[in-house]
Amino acid sequence: xxxxxxxxxxxxxxxxxxxxxxxxxxxxxxxxxxxxxxxxxxxxxxxxxxxxxxxxxxxxxxxxxxxxxxxxxxxxxxxxxxxxxxxxxxxxxxxxxxxxxxxxxxxxxxxxxxxxxxxxxxxxxxxxxxxxxxxxxxxxxxxxxxxxxxxxxxxxxxxxxxxxxxxxxxxxxxxxxxxxxxxxxxxxxxxxxxxxxxxxxxxxxxxxxxxxxxxxxxxxxxxxxxxxxxxxxxxxxxxxxxxxxxxxxxxxxxxxxxxxxxxxxxxxxxxxxxxxxxxxxxxxxxxxxxxxxxxxxxxxx
Amino acid sequence: xxxxxxxxxxxxxxxxxxxxxxxxxxxxxxxxxxxxxxxxxxxxxxxxxxxxxxxxxxxxxxxxxxxxxxxxxxxxxxxxxxxxxxxxxxxxxxxxxxxxxxxxxxxxxxxxxxxxxxxxxxxxxxxxxxxxxxxxxxxxxxxxxxxxxxxxxxxxxxxxxxxxxxxxxxxxxxxxxxxxxxxxxxxxxxxxxxxxxxxxxxxxxxxxxxxxxxxxxxxxxxxxxxxxxxxxxxxxxxxxxxxxxxxxxxxxxxxxxxxxxxxxxxxxxxxxxxxxxxxxxxxxxxxxxxxxxxxxxxxxxxxxxxxxxxxxxxxx
Numbered sequence: 001x002x003x004x005x006x007x008x009x010x011x012x013x014x015x016x017x018x019x020x021x022x023x024x025x026x027x028x029x030x031x032x033x034x035x036x037x038x039x040x041x042x043x044x045x046x047x048x049x050x051x052x053x054x055x056x057x058x059x060x061x062x063x064x065x066x067x068x069x070x071x072x073x074x075x076x077x078x079x080x081x082x083x084x085x086x087x088x089x090x091x092x093x094x095x096x097x098x099x100x101x102x103x104x105x106x107x108x109x110x111x112x113x114x115x116x117x118x119x120x121x122x123x124x125x126x127x128x129x130x131x132x133x134x135x136x137x138x139x140x141x142x143x144x145x146x147x148x149x150x151x152x153x154x155x156x157x158x159x160x161x162x163x164x165x166x167x168x169x170x171x172x173x174x175x176x177x178x179x180x181x182x183x184x185x186x187x188x189x190x191x192x193x194x195x196x197x198x199x200x201x202x203x204x205x206x207x208x209x210x211x212x213x214x215x216x217x218x219x220x221x222x223x224x225x226x227x228x229x230x231x232x233x234x235x236x237x238x239x240x241x242x243x244x245x246x247x248x249x250x251x252x253x254x255x256x257x258x259x260x261x262x263x264x265x266x267x268x269x270x271x272x273x274x275x276x277x278x279x280x281x282x283x284x285x286x287x288x289x290x291x292x293x294x295x296x297x298x299x300x301x
Numbered sequence: 302x303x304x305x306x307x308x309x310x311x312x313x314x315x316x317x318x319x320x321x322x323x324x325x326x327x328x329x330x331x332x333x334x335x336x337x338x339x340x341x342x343x344x345x346x347x348x349x350x351x352x353x354x355x356x357x358x359x360x361x362x363x364x365x366x367x368x369x370x371x372x373x374x375x376x377x378x379x380x381x382x383x384x385x386x387x388x389x390x391x392x393x394x395x396x397x398x399x400x401x402x403x404x405x406x407x408x409x410x411x412x413x414x415x416x417x418x419x420x421x422x423x424x425x426x427x428x429x430x431x432x433x434x435x436x437x438x439x440x441x442x443x444x445x446x447x448x449x450x451x452x453x454x455x456x457x458x459x460x461x462x463x464x465x466x467x468x469x470x471x472x473x474x475x476x477x478x479x480x481x482x483x484x485x486x487x488x489x490x491x492x493x494x495x496x497x498x499x500x501x502x503x504x505x506x507x508x509x510x511x512x513x514x515x516x517x518x519x520x521x522x523x524x525x526x527x528x529x530x531x532x533x534x535x536x537x538x539x540x541x542x543x544x545x546x547x548x549x550x551x552x553x554x555x556x557x558x559x560x561x562x563x564x565x566x567x568x569x570x571x572x573x574x575x576x577x578x579x580x581x582x583x584x585x586x587x588x589x590x591x592x593x594x595x596x597x598x599x600x601x602x603x604x605x606x607x608x609x610x611x612x613x614x615x616x617x
Contacts, residue, residue, distance in 0.1 A: 043412065047412060049412055049415065049416055095597065095601070098601060099600065102604070103358075104358065104411055104412045104415065105352075105358050105415075105553070105557070106600045106604055107600075108358070108360065108412075108415060108553075109550070109553060109554060109557065109596055109599070109600050110596065110597055110600045110601075112547075112550045112554075112593075112596055113592075113593040113594065113595070113596025113597040113600070114593065114597065115593070116547070116589050116590065116592055116593030116596065117589075117590050117593035117594060117597075118593075119589065120587050120589035120590040120593065121590060124587055124590070236419075236420060236423045236546075239416050239419060239420045240420055242416070243413075243416060243417060243420065247413055273431050273432075276427045276431065277424070277427065277428075280420065280421070280423075280424045280427075283417075283420060283421075284405055284421075287405045287406065287409075287417065288405060291408050291409065
């Protein structure tokens with residue numbers, strides 16, 4: 001009798017743990033996806049790997065922290081990503097734009113340098129120590145005692161990330177800007193010949209990508225706290241999400257992010273130390289079986 | 302004329318390297334910085350074998366640098382205290398890892414190749430970071446030292462005599478540089494140049510492009526892991542920060558700064574970069590910002606590198 005009871009409890013524990021980690025993986029995966037979508041937008045249209053994406057994420061978080069006392073939680077949540085997007089647009093205008101059409105090596109080095117500068121700059125302005133980020137108390141409490149991990153904030157984050165992703169796909173599919181971005185991804189030269197100002201298009205597209213990074217930043221700091229290196233741990237998984245999902249495909253990137261998030265969540269139940277490694281194993285597997293990625297187009301790179 | 306110029310350049314480089322211990326203190330520097338420059342120069346030249354001469358952009362060379370370094374450090378600490386054995390193990394580990402990862406990525410090109418090398422490079426960073434019991438995690442592998450070389454008839458004390466260690470580093474550097482120069486002059490090296498200039502044409506000529514890129518990648522990673530072993534020996538210490546992605550960026554910027562299209566370019570880049578870093582980090586805490594700014598300025602204003610500019614000036 002006791003044995004049965006023990007196994008019952010054990011199973012319930014285990015399935016609860018599993019559920020917890022799957023859910024956790026989904027949240028983390030949603031972050032990866034949000035970041036990877038921004039990276040992917042910029043990469044597809046401009047051929048630039050934005051290494052400073054994690055830096056922009058950190059700026060988003062820190063700006064929200066600074067704005068919090070003045071605008072409150074909701075105000076900071078809305079305003080901060082837009083400010084980050086403006087910074088991104090300015091950076092594109094002044095620096096990144098000069099390197100279009102040159103060897104990708106140069107834009108990579110440029111964003112690399114920017115990542116250094118942003119990390120050091122945030123440390124200089126806001127300090128190296130971790131800062132706490134206040135979220136509304138009603139969001140911080142668990143919703144049910146059985147599923148202790150389902151705090152309101154996590155559900156809220158999931159909802160918001162979902163809304164952002166839906167919003168992005170609506171923009172891309174139903175607005176003129178989105179149409180042009182998608183067309184430019186396929187053939188920028190033709191789009192340019194048809195009379196679209198490609199400079200402005202790339203500029204706005206860069207801003208859109210950075211906006212997503214800023215949004216991810218504001219959401220992430222509520223969960224992870226604030227440090228200058230907060231973006232560092234998110235950028236590599238975002239690269240992997242893009243590679244797994246396939247270059248040139250935004251739905252692929254989204255799926256890639258969620259997949260590696262859940263995979264590393266599930267792995268952390270059984271082999272906690274391998275939760276990072278599993279992402280790389282997935283990437284290697286995809287590269288062996290299908291080098292262009294799950295949804296990637298043939299011959300794009 | 303250009304032939305003599307080239308000879309003169311080679312002689313100048315070797316003369317400067319061999320006499321460095323005598324003039325470096327005079328210009329207010331120290332010999333350890335000289336060893337540093339030569340080690341990084343070897344890493345950047347190894348990267349340039351792939352970047353400048355095969356036209357393939359790798360941003361993950363720090364991983365193989367780190368494998369060489371960790372292989373050396375852990376061999377000397379746990380297995381057997383011998384400098385040559387440590388180096389051998391480090392180089393083998395780094396090269397084998399590169400040979401295994403190579404087939405996964407050689408089919409990719411351009412940014413995609415760069416992104417995959419970055420991501421695969423980080424694997425080794427995480428392993429070094431997570432595998433606490435063997436690698437010491439964040440604290441790195443410490444509490445070991447390089448061992449004086451025993452040549453049978455004489456002993457060279459590379460441990461306590463920084464000058465002897467410098468010459469040891471230069472000797473290894475010389476062998477590697479000669480090997481790379483030899484490879485680049487061989488038909489194999491010419492084939493790599495052909496791939497860099499026009500991959501499609503090379504393919505039409507019947508050159509197995511992917512296999513050549515794989516070979517170039519493995520050779521490049523072999524030399525970078527040699528540099529890694531020297532790096533570990535130089536510091537008597539290795540930690541995960543030395544193998545992170547920013548280290549790969551350092552190698553690339555050195556190659557670009559000196560001139561990707563020249564054999565000695567990375568050496569010059571390494572010297573400028575490290576002297577500047579040494580100077581800045583001793584004057585301000587925010588040296589990272591300056592290094593970042595340095596990256597941005599080089600990309601915007603010196604994309605051809607020092608030697609590229611000189612060469613352009615010389616040929617009107």
